[in-house]
Amino acid sequence: MSLALLILLPFGSSLLLGMLYLFTSLRSERLYALIGVGAPLLISLIALWLGYGQLQGAESLHVSLFTWLSIDALRIEFALSFDHLSAVMMAFVSVIGTLIHLFAVGYMRGDAGFGKFFAYFNFFMGAMALLVLADNPIILFIGWELVGLASYLLIGFYHRESANVTAANKAFIANRVGDFGFIMALVLLFGAVGEGGFSFSAIEAQIYSVDHALLSLIGVLLFVGAMGKSAQIPLYVWLPDAMAGPTPVSALIHAATMVTAGVYMVARFDFLYVLIPAVGLFIAVIGILSALLSALIATMQSDIKKILAYSTMSQLGYMFVAVGLGAYGAGIFHVFTHAFFKALLFMGVGAVIIALHHEQNIFKMGGLRRFMPLVFYPMLIATLALSGVAPFAGFFSKDAILAAAVASEYPLFGVLGLVVAFLTAYYMMRLLLLVFVAPAKHRHTSLHVSPYLSLPLLPLALGSAVAGFWGMGGAYGGGDALTHFLSLSDYAHHLTHKSEYLLALLSNLIAFAGFALAYRRFASGAREPQPTALFERWILERFYVDALYHALLVVPLRRISLWCERIVDDRFVDGTLGLFSGGYRTLATHFSTLQNGNVRHYALYFLSGVSLLSLLLLWRL
Amino acid sequence: MSPLHFLLLGTLLFGIGLVGVIARRNLFVVYMSIELMLSAVNLLLATFSRIRGDEGGAVLSLLLIAVIAAEAAIFLAMIIALFRAKRSIDAHDFTQLSQEHNA
Structure with missing residues (x-):
């Protein structure tokens, strides 16, 4: 029952908000905010309670609400499940989602579509909950599509400007391309194993009877879906444009919902991917290429939100390297920690944008540290976490991925991963310095930051600092608790503690090298880059992929x-x-x-x- | 004279009447052509009666001559009525059956 509540609450409140907005003249922001934040808060509590039960070793929950379809062999239950993987995903999605909702109350204040916004926002949460809790691929696909719909609605939220609508369409269409692959995969999978039940556990039981070539095809097609949803090469083009939506939407898309869905889906199908390492390698290659490409692009962007967008894509690349190489636990671990600091970064950026009256060019900002310390320090922590500086959360998850990559048959992924880490540290410090530290271009007398905008940053800052301890590897005195808890079909790799320390030292040194380079170039302010070299121009034009x-x-x-x-x-x-x-x-x-x-x-x-x-x-x- | 000659004469008279109906515009000539066709048919009736040796047909054709005379009275009255309506006995002036002329 509580599982059904996790789905019904956000959808119900979304419906209620939508009705209130459409059919009544009530425009009290207090009321809308109360309902809009109340629902995610409730599901966070339920999710945490259920997750705590799972931590204590409770049986995983399976609930079949009703039989949705029953035609001959085609028998689709509307079934939800709550196992360890869902527990982790659901816990951070709901908690971080709630904080973003709280932030949105401050961000959207005074907007005419306040009620509509929260209706969409709750709908987004509900769709993601459905996706995470699904017990069979069909229900997962429904959630998957609803997430796409919600993102479309929210990216195009300011629909009076045609550019925003174009961005929303682009996101939707790019996702459709991916979804086509996903549908094909589901059809093939059903054809192969559908007779004996189509829940994840039933598929897992029959997976060995499936022809290897067919399995590989299914794996690739599923990943095509993930490419769309999680913005990997070649379907990533929608993600930077998705910044057209209000900033809380970006935070929600990038941290809690939407883009993590692809990684989650691959981890959910771990039993399938573990049998087809060649496809896994393909995933890892796409992941590392996406990571490199987007990190390079991020170093030259001047729009504050786009930098973060490319950063997300790059981090997603890391996650796909992990799941591609078979380190599913490490991939989900990075999804988990990334959610904290990416949500924080977006919300911090949102606060900055609001304070500066919708200025988004980092080269026109500067010196904000004095005016918004409650934004600056959390963002500093998030930057350190994202750059993988010990002992912040990102360090442990990134280290787990790098260790898995180095210990795999293809240590080149580890090397490239370190290059991406360098770029990450560079572009994040560049953003932070230009916005907060570099001398101000304009004289600000006072910048007001509403407590709604700054307070949700604090728990996230705490999370960015300490969330990594949960999955801390053996080398640091932890016991890979998260990975063990997830109990996915990880491949076993063994790095000696010594090589693990060496890797950690190396990645930290590289991060600090990135910081140093950024500090030397941007600490005292800089002009917007005028690209001269051919390569720089290529990066600035995003490798002409859009063109x-x-x-x-x-x-x-x-x-x-x-x-x-x-x-x-x-x-x-x-x-x-x-x-x-x-x-x-x-x-x-x-x-x-x-x-x-x-x-x-x-x-x-x-x-x-x-x-x-x-x-x-x-x-x- | 064999009956064939009578049949030929009847057909010829009928053809003349037909051409008259179709080709002439004067209502009187049209009327006379119609009478001619009728008489031709009457002649054929009498001929067939003779061929069959049945005198009933000859009696019928005699009666028919009387009917034709009566019909002539009606016809002439109609032509007078038409002339009163249009001051014309030209068949081209009477096209009320077509829609465009009605309007």
Whole structure:
């Protein structure tokens, strides 16, 4: 029952908020905020309570609410489950989601669509809860699609500007491409194992009977879905544009919901991916390429939110390296810690944007440390955590991934991972220095930061600092508690403690090198970069990927559409129809001259008819 | 004279009447053509009666001559009525059966 509540509460409150917004003239922000924050708060409490039960060793929960479809072999239960993986995901999604809701109360204050916003926001939480709690791939897919819908609604929230709507469409379409892969995978999977039940546990039991080639295809297609949802090459283009939405939306998409879904899905199908290491390698390659590409792009961006967007993509790349190499626990661990500091960073950035009246260019900011210490220090912690500085949360999770990569058959992933770590440290420190430390470009007298905007940062700062201890590896006195708790089909790797310390030292040194480089270049302020070198220009133009997609997909599609409209529809279809109607018309005109009212003519017709009949009779007889 | 000659004559008269109905515009000529066709048919009736050796047909055709005379009275009255309506006995002036002329 409590599982059903986890789904029903956010959807219910979303419905209630939507009804209130649409059908009543109530515009009390207090009321909307109360309902809008109350629902996620409740589900956080339930999720934490249930999660605590799982920690204490309770059985995983399985609830079948009703049979949704039952056609021959196709039997889909609307079933929810709450195992260790769901527990971890649900706990941080709901808690961080609640904090973001709280932040949104401050951020959206005074917006005409306040009620609508919270209706969408709760809907987003409900969709994510459905995705995480699903007991079979079909229900997971429903959640998956609803998450896409919610993101579409929220990215295009300021729908009066057409650029925002375009961004929302882009997100939706890119996700559709991925979803196509996902659907194909589900169909194939059902064809292979659907007869014997389609819940995750049933699939796991039958997975060994599936042909290896088919399994690989399913694995790749599932990952195509993850590419779309989790913004990996080549379907990542929507993520930076998704910054068009209000900042709390970005926080929610990047930290708690949406983009983590892909990693979660791969971890959920760990029993499948563990059998197809070649596909895993493909995932890892895509992951590391995405991580590198986006980290490079992030170093040259000047829009504060876009930097964070590319940073998310880069961190997602890490996670896919982990799950691709079979270190599912490490991947989920990074999802978990990343949620804390990425939510914090987005919310901090949101506070900055509000304080500066929607200025987003970091080169026009500066010196904000004095005015908003409650934003600066949490963001400093988050930056350190994201850059993987010991002992903050990001260090342990990133270290787990790097260790898994180094110990795998392909240590190159580890090396590239360290390069990405360097870039991460560089671009994050660049952001922090330019916004908070560099001399101010404008004289601020006082910048007001509402407590709604700054207070939710504090628990997240605490989380960014300490969340990593839960999954701390053996080398640091922990016992990989999180990984053991998740009990996914991780591949066993063994690094000696000594090499693990060495790796940690190396990654910290690299992070500090990134900080130092950023400090040298940006501590005393800088102008917006004017790219001179070819490579810099490439980075600034985001490797022309958007332009490439535009030229390869958008332009030909538009041409074909125009051709269809002008030639096929206008000339061919309308022409054929015109021939029919025009011919009929001409024929009718000719016929009508026969009926001229002249009785003598009628007599002629009559007589010709009689003559013909007579001839016929003569001939037949 | 064999009955074939009568049949030929009847057909010829009928054809003349037909051409008259179709080709002439004067209502009187049209009327006379119609009468001609009727008489041609009457002649054929009498001929067939003779061929069959059944005198009933000959009696019927005699009666029919009387009917034709009566019909002539009606026809002439109708032509007078038409002339009163349009001051014309040209068949082209009477096209009320077609829709465009009604309007």
